[in-house]
Amino acid sequence: MEDIFENIIKKYREREGNIIFLLQETQEAFGYIPREAVDFFSLELNIAESRFYGVATFYSQFRLKPTGKNKIVACCGTACHVRGSEKILNALNRELQLTEDEDTTQDGKFTLEKVACLGTCSFAPVVLINGAVHGKAGTDAIIKEIRQVGKDE
Amino acid sequence: MSSGMVIRVCMGPAGIAAGGKEVLEAFIRHLSEAGSSAEVKEHCSAHQVGCLGLCALDVLVEVHNNGNKTVYQYVKPEMVGRIVEEHIISGTPVQEWLAESDYDNFYRKQVKIVLSDCGKLDPEDIDAYIAAGGYEPTREVLTTWIPDDVIDEIKASGIRGRGGAGFPTGLKWELGRRSKSTVKYIICNADEGDPGAFMDRAVIEGNPHSVIEGMLIGAFAIGSEKGYVYIRAEYPLAVERLKLAIKQAYDRRFLGANIFNTNFRFDIEIKLGAGAFVCGEETALIASIEGQRGMPRSKPPFPVYKGLWQKPTVINNVETLANIPYIIRKGAGWYASFGTERSKGTKVFALTGKIKNTGLIEVPMGITLREIIYEIGGGIESKKPLKAVQTGGPSGGCIPANMLDLNVDYESLAKIGSIVGSGGMIVLDEDNCMVNMAKYFIQFTQSESCGKCVPCRIGTKRLLEILERITKGEGRDGDIELLEKLSRGIKSGSLCGLGQTAPNPVLSTIKYFREEFEAHIRDKKCPAKACREMLVYSILEDFCKGCGVCLKACPAGAITGEKKKPHKINLDLCVRCGACFDVCKFKSVGRE
DSSP states (O other): OHHHHHHHHHHHHTTTTOHHHHHHHHHHHHSSOOHHHHHHHHHHHTOOHHHHHHHHHHSTTOOSSOOOSEEEEEEOSHHHHHTTHHHHHHHHHHHHTOOTTOOBOTTSSEEEEEESOOSOGGGOSOEEETTEEEOSOOHHHHHHHHHHHHHTO | OOSSEEEEEEOSHHHHHTTHHHHHHHHHHHHHHHTSSHHHHHHEEEEEESOOSOGGGOSOEEEEETTEEEEEOSOOHHHHHHIIIIIIITOOOOGGGBOOHHHHHHHHTOOOSTTSSTTTSOTTOHHHHHHTTTTHHHHHHHHHOOHHHHHHHHHHHTOBOTTTTOOBHHHHHHHHHHSOOSOOEEEEEEOOOOTTOOHHHHHHHHOHHHHHHHHHHHHHHHTOSEEEEEEETTOHHHHHHHHHHHHHHHHTTSSBSSGGGSSOOBEEEEEEEOSOGGGGSHHHHHHHHTTSOOOOOOSSSOTTTSOGGGSOEEEEEHHHHHHHHHHHHHOHHHHHTSBOSSSBSEEEEEEEESBSSOEEEEEETTOBHHIIIIIISOSBTTOSOEEEEEESGGGSEEEEGGGTTOBOSHHHHHHTTOOOTTSEEEEEETTSOHHHHHHHHHHHHHHHOOSOSHHHHHHHHHHHHHHHHHHTTOOOTTHHHHHHHHHHHHHHHOSSHHHHHTTHHHHHHHHHHHHHHHHHHHSOOOTTSOOGGGOOEEEOTTTOOOOOHHHHHOTTOOEEOOTTSOOEEOTTTOOOOOHHHHHOTTOOEEEO
16 A cells, blocks of 8 residues: 555655645545545645645545445436426435435445536436436336346355 | 548537547548548548537537538447448438438527637648638737737727636737836636536647637737646646647647747647646646646736736636637627627637537627527427526526527626626526525535635635525524525625625525525425425335335335335335435336
């Protein structure tokens, strides 16, 4: 792990001060920002940990926990909202038994992310399952698909 | 087989989602199979193009043949073989797959300037752009104009910032020019954060070189050598195509040192946004490029005097910049001939929601909403009555159905309490609850508020709490007045544009749909039957056939009953998800 951190710091030195860049590289490498990374960078660069967490929690791109094996992205843009994305989201939360502040299932199989807009409004409501677009999504079809994905493992 | 056939496959955001890539691959495969004959290869080419506009019919495929255009809708890879065989080779179009009259109606009232090459050119091919006259405006400006000429021309065109605020672009550039500094920056704001809007994404994905050219001309006008494009990381294809376009521009020496053998040098760097709506605000965007939390600061000093790294910085929106080469090419007078007295030119809108022809449109400023909804948009998809049109996203407002003859321009929309905004236009029908819409937007701004100033951070939270209460059936007398008072306070007390405009969706829905708020508060009823927590479901015994479909669909196990006998809902267990209502074929589930 540490040699990856070293590499990221080497790249970062060229653009001193840009914490966002540092965190984007870290997330690219690990899929999230591990605690160890922040500890390491903080010591190496003499920047307070709070500044890293300040930036990491400000932007929605950064995650502090690993994602599940399968990624479901539910679009909550306006076009999707007026075409019933709330209903799908409620059904997904029920199906995956997620609470308000949890986005990953206990068994680590699924992560459910909400995004503001995917820009494919003509297919609203839109759900992405592992990158595949499910447009004009019906609740039943989405739940069925997810059960299938869960079984396939 | 005739000569000069071109097949254009739509690969805009929706085109790709509908399978555009597979369709293009199928065309290339079938063409090469059909024509080991050199004739086909020589005379027919298939390539990708940016958004064609009418996303509702994707994947759209246009076949151009000596000036004639044939359009296929809903194309799937398995349909391609027949199209190639019957149309491309034998010359008879496949009638049943052709786009219907909607397609022509959709384009009739549109005027394409910024999108004129989008949907025609392969966005990954710089030669296609150059062949269509691209980079010629830059060459002309750099070699024969002085910066003040550019500023005068842009001022004369009357173009105003397309990101939402509508500040005159020529004036902004003039301020940038007059700002004294050896180092200046120009930033292209591609942090398109409005939910329900994809104009900038479509422009960058469909014609990235026009944005680069706009930046080049702008940089020349203000005297800048370095530009940044601040773009959402959530738009991977736009980022990829822009990167490629920048690389191609460097290779052709349109970027870098001594552009067109002049002393002018210009470099462009891409900065990926990390996902924060507030970064659309200029000072927040600057903080984000500098690598910090994207929090706005108070203005003045304006970025045009003290911006990125304390240097003068001009920030323009994608659509604004992409218009520039076309204004230079055809002249300010030509551009200003479109639009109204004070809103010149055209505007791109993302037309979505309950409309038949969802898609990307470009219309002259001053067009009426009625023309957009009923002529271009083809009316309401469900055939239910139109209720309202939402413009301007979380900073805008809802325009009620009785105001459809309103002209769409900066002044007219501002007068009735909405804004043109960046270009989202969401159509609502009777099934949409206006209180719920207000709540939706406040939910969004509340979670995107950066938290720096109290009126926005705490004010939007309180607004949200009140709206949540109302939509749960717990509204109280005086709530409407409280919402209005709080909204006025947030608008006048917030630091940046996000907070200053956040209450607009609340104020405009109260203004035009007050009775709907009252129905929620006084009668505890949602007239649109959209507020989940206020609905009570029951099974109408006289109609229920006892088929058991609802029983299976209910996720809460709240429905009981024997086969072929009327079922019952246990309201203590019911989670009000509406699954039973949706699945019942006999309309025997009631909701109040």
